[in-house]
């Protein structure tokens with residue numbers, strides 16, 4: 359089965375020409391100022407401000423923290439910015455009426471035939487960066503359906519402050535300083551999957567004013583009737599493979615290392631609603647073709663054996679987990695090795711519950727993650743730098759395991775599972791024995 363992971367996007371962006379100025383109102387930090395100070399009208403002309411004094415806003419904002427090992431911390435070496443919580447401000451910009459959410463739905467969450475209302479954008483912060491920056495981080499997942507982040511830049515004049523978003527070996531840079539004083543003033547935005555590393559380069563002058571939103575998927579992902587042009591060829595390939603009588607004639611297991619990371623906690627690994635890019639196509643496509651699908655963590659414990667030093671002849675082997683318990687590792691790790699040793703000790707000794715299906719029984723569709731992905735997996739699990747401290751959700755790289763029913767010459771084709779698996783159940787030990795099949 360051949361496909362290109364490169365065809366799947368991880369970030370998108372756009373600009374919205376300003377027709378009416380954006381109004382921004384906020385709460386006073388002290389009672390001495392008149393209420394009229396607490397309003398800005400932003401139209402993008404000249405310095406961007408039509409009415410009001412941005413220094414009043416700056417004075418009422420608070421230093422922006424970020425998440426580190428489960429805590430919210432303030433550290434100007436890592437993030438220099440100011441923020442307001444949604445309870446302390448309001449803005450007339452609406453990501454729905456501006457069409458931004460529709461664009462994001464089409465590009466980052468197309469689903470397989472779902473309508474355009476599958477994304478919810480929840481206002482998260484107002485940030486200002488006079489001479490600020492935010493070093494590389496991934497955003498802290500807020501819930502299992504939280505799949506991405508939206509950053510909206512209001513057209514206030516500034517220089518620098520490029521937003522760079524990276525996924526694997528691809529990177530996209532958004533320079534919002536250049537257009538903010540152009541002839542046609544516009545609000546510019548970028549949205550990306552929240553496991554993508556991103557950073558804000560130093561703002562060298564002016565004020566970079568951004569609204570950030572958390573993006574959640576809300577539509578059920580069960581409507582498989584209308585795959586998109588990009589997804590259709592892949593699903594046809596899957597069907598061809600399954601219709602081959604020589605392919606796993608007695609049934610078996612396929613494995614697909616996900617191309618994105620997903621939040622999960624110790625008591626739910628329910629991510630199918632927020633699957634991203636090609637991962638979603640694999641999940642929904644095989645499910646539609648009558649296979650069982652589930653998500654499982656995969657750990658390469660080779661180094662664990664090496665580290666113990668007492669198992670020269672113990673064969674290193676990757677392990678398929680039933681689930682990973684939530685782990686918070688205290689402290690900052692200066693290098694990956696320090697972090698790795700803690701994570702492997704923790705995961706292998708107590709936190710990894712092994713799946714009944716052995717790793718060796720799985721036929722892998724794509725290659726195991728490269729070294730750098732494996733390191734990323736540890737980073738996500740250890741809750742390295744995020745944009746907010748949290749102990750409820752963590753990221754993990756993982757695999758989609760596909761239970762393929764047997765091929766039956768008698769019934770003229772591949773059998774189908776009578777029901778697909780409840781993704782919340784962990785009891786998936788041997789679906790091919792425990793559930794019945796329907797003839798094709």
Ligand SMILES: O=C(O)CCC(=O)C(=O)O
Nearest residue numbers: 497509521558568570745
């Ligand atoms: O301001 C930006 O462009 C990004 C902010 C960000 O990454 C965050 O708040 O997590």
Ligand SMILES: [Fe+2]
Nearest residue numbers: 496497556745
């Ligand atoms: Fe972020």
